[in-house]
Amino acid sequence: MHLHRLEKVWLLIGIGTLVMFLTIVGISAFAQGHHPPSDLTTLDPQKVDTTEPFNQPGLKKIGDNEYELVIVSQAFAFMPNDIKIPEGAKVHIIVTSKDVVHGLEIVGTNVNMMVTPGHVNSLTHTFHKPGSYLIICNEYCGTGHQMMSTKIEVTKA
Amino acid sequence: MKNTALHPNDGKLALAHIAVGYIALFLGAIAGLLQAFVRSGTLELPAGIGYYQLLTAHGVLLALVFTTFFIIGFLYASMSRTTGDLTPFAKKSAWIGFWLMTIGTAITTVMILLNKATVLYTFYAPLKASPWFYIGLTLVVVGSWVSGAGMFSQYAVWKKKNEGKPSPLLSFMAVATMILWIIATLGVAVTVLFQFIPWSFGLVDKINVLLSRTLFWYFGHPLVYFWLLPAYMCWYVIIPKIIGGKIFSDSLARLAFVLFVLFSIPVGFHHQILESGITPFWKFLQIVLTFMVIVPSLMTAFALFATFEISGREKGASGLFGWVKKLPWTDVRFFAPFMGMLVFIPGGAGGIINASNQMNQVVHNTLWVTGHFHLTVATTVALTFFGISYWLVPHLTGRTLTPRLNKLGIIQTVFWCIGMFLMSGAMHTVGLFGAPRRTAYTTYGDHPQALEWMSYQTIMAVGGAILFVAILMILYIVINLAVAAPKGTEEFPVGEVHEDAEKTPLLLENWKIWIGLSVVLIVIAYTVPVIDIIENAPSSPGFKFW
Structure with missing residues (x-):
């Protein structure tokens, strides 16, 4: 499917930004230990x-x-x-x-x-x-x- | 495509759905107005009505009933317009679906009014409502499935008659929306049928809370795309015709809808980011998938503004932004959905923040989130649905949108935007300060942190009051268009594809592939954590704290 040149630029910037966001929150979570609270302990x-x-x-x-x-x-x-x-x-x-x-x-x-x-x-x-x-x-x-x-x-x- | 009225029977069907939708809008809005005043501390509810009872009614009537009825009415009208009169099977399914949903809505609403189901529209276990509340909701969902079956058969019949041709864009989009809806509602159907109903009847003592929440949010996020996609149908197909332009690209529009079917479902964990019992890895995986679903929205933004610019330039606009002046700003059929589009920019950005893993901790369950979905569903989607009503209702009733009603519609849109700017703006701000959502008026014993919130809660009430005036205006307009406006023929605008656009690849219509891929993604995102939840998450008895 053909994409307009400007649409390619637009999507590249958009997707690039999203990848950057994910990388930042991913590094902060997995490398620096800033996970959201996710305790696996259970009790009755x-x-x-x-x-x-x-x-x-x-x-x-x-x-x-x-x-x-x-x-x-x-x-x-x-x-x-x-x-x-x-x-x-x-x-x-x-x-x-x-x-x-x-x-x-x-x-x-x-x-x-x-x-x-x-x-x-x-x-x-x-x-x-x-x-x-x-x-x-x-x-x-x-x-x-x-x-x-x-x-x-x-x-x- | 000729601009003839729909077959009267199809028109009646669509109109019945839209009518129930607007009745729900009115009732839900009354609840909303009262809530805003209670929360600001200026009103105490009389006659033993509870704040949370109103909140349950507000959520169910607006988020579930208004949207679902309006959408199914609009989708059937679109199918009848683009694939021809509904087949007897489609018509029968649609009416059976309509009555199941209406009866379900009535049962659920009565249970809420009797104060037997003050569990909010998310009905989180182990708060236990009357079984009839859940049964009513089940009927709404099952009814929508029966309606969906009717649409699928209408589409299949058209395909058979027109082999080798791509289906009309509007019908393709209607089918995509219903496919998304059916895959999504399977989750809520499983939890309601196998967990909530047996438990609320007392057949079992306990409920696996985390499993019920996970199944709910498997449904709860695609639900928002079920609201959004019909608005996108209007933006992609209807708006180009109204502004005198052409659809930018048929195939990219279809691709966007296919991407929504693929990526809007395996993402429910981003509503459960702060929850125990789910590992950070699975949360993050679904967050990555959540971000994928932003891509078709970026494509949509591009296509829409491309349509605006190309049509403006074809009308002789010059300069970088000259085309803006060529848009029909005084035509409410364009103006209302366009304001919806604009609001989707901050709305979408807020959504990205909410879904950003540990960032969610800052805003989760605060009024920020309430502010967020009052931009997305209650402005972007609602204004677009109003924008559709301005021509669809008179088209179905054989009347016309008069200049006076058009003008009133413009004022309605402005009122809506001002009211929402105040209410949602205050919600976003005070949410960042930590004010919780879904909470009645309280100063927490005059704690200084909570006292800081009070002036914002007053602004919320002012915004809510303006919004209620706007609700009365839209109801006046819609009732007028239905029964009083002058007789005539109002156009059902359906855009045509720009001649420069590429031919549509038939691959996009191969639903086996897309549904298959969607299932694969769901299996990847959910299998391991759900098995884990079934094996490890404890069950809990029910409670009734209202």
Whole structure:
């Protein structure tokens, strides 16, 4: 099939741009480890309260200014409530759901992941700036969805 | 091709579909208006109506019902126009399809109004609605399949009578759109029939949530191309005739549609980028395929502007952009779809951002996404469907588009664009700040981050109010064109191919090859992860949190 010369140029620029985009996000993901949250761990969604580490939701210090934050989400709340973290802390967030699908978003950061029952999701974030961060559920989970939130207080070191 | 009216029976069929579509548009728009006011904090819903109940109605009535009915009506009209009167089999299929879809829509809508299905139009498990909600949706899908069968048979009959000739472009595109739709809806049919219905009736206790989400999004992304392709039909074939030009290339137009059939389906994971249980490799593979589906849209953009420029120059335009002045800006049949095309530029760019793997993390489930599809489906597609209605409805009812209604249509288009600029612009911006989509009014206990969003949510309501006025205008115009405009003959514009264009290779019409390739791509993109999900993803009991 014949393509007009200008159409060839146009498609070449277009496809070239797309290839460039894919290369950039591909390198960032596969070479630099910036994968979107894709945890493969599963659990029985009806036994969250007795499954480690979700039997003890909360913040655990695991290294030098490094923490593990275990969160259980259920309609319409996150456990634990009101978390305090020192500035500059590297936090490994681990989350699951006791009922329906929720979303976990920390406003003003790139922390954003789906929380599906039966699955664990996780990602790591370093809190560089002190302040009050809002954690919200960003997936519809029922009539109280808009109330489902908690806070992280990042304190000055 | 002569400009004669469609056979009255075919006209009635198309008109019935369009009428149900517009009724759904009206009801869905009322829900949308109320939502915008609730979200801005200026309205509390009376009589126990829930925000999420309205949101479910808005999504189902607009994204599923308005679009599907209008599209099937338009496709049948196009087939009757270009392949001749519908055969008895096609007509029968179309009417059976119409009634199945209408009954399904009625059942689903009643369930939503009774507050038995406040699960939003994506009905994510394990939120469990009344089984009748799912049954209603099944009837809509099955009805559309029966309609599709009618179109395929009409096309086959034409092919048999005209061996060795390429089919009329408009009919080829209608068939491609229905092929895409049927392959896509298989996913949602499997999850609804084998997972949701037995589970909601209590025959099984649990549902594999990740599998249901994966099957939904196998359908959910090609769904948006099912909306878009009929708009492309108008842009490729109808618009050239309206502006007094010719179709740039018949074969490239067909190639674009074939590429959509191939690449719009194996891409559903880009809606599940932030989800557990799917490995980064499979997500990325489908993201690469997602980017492939941008190519036919680039081809479309080129072809359209080539048509505009060539026709402008043939009318004596000079200079680099002189042809712009030769376009019929005061003809709403051109103006409304053209504004839709323009909006597709930011709409498409936003889509590329959404699908860009880890970039999705910035915008996923924020109002940015709502802003995005209010540009693509609710402006590009909607304005093009309005643009089609301005001539199709009077063509079917034996009336004419008067200068007054034409002018009102131009004003309607301007109102739509202003309203959407405000609403979608505010949604995009506040979404980048993190405001979540699908969420009722809340300040999260007056948290300072959430309070920053409030003024944007007010702008959204202002935009929504302007859009509702525009909805009333389009309904006034369409009703007028259907029952009150002066009698006469309104043209069903069908463009002809430019004489410089190449002959169409018949390979493009070899559906066995294209459907085969499409299946191969789907198998590559989905087999391994789906087996993995079936083996490993846990099942969950149902919940009713409304």
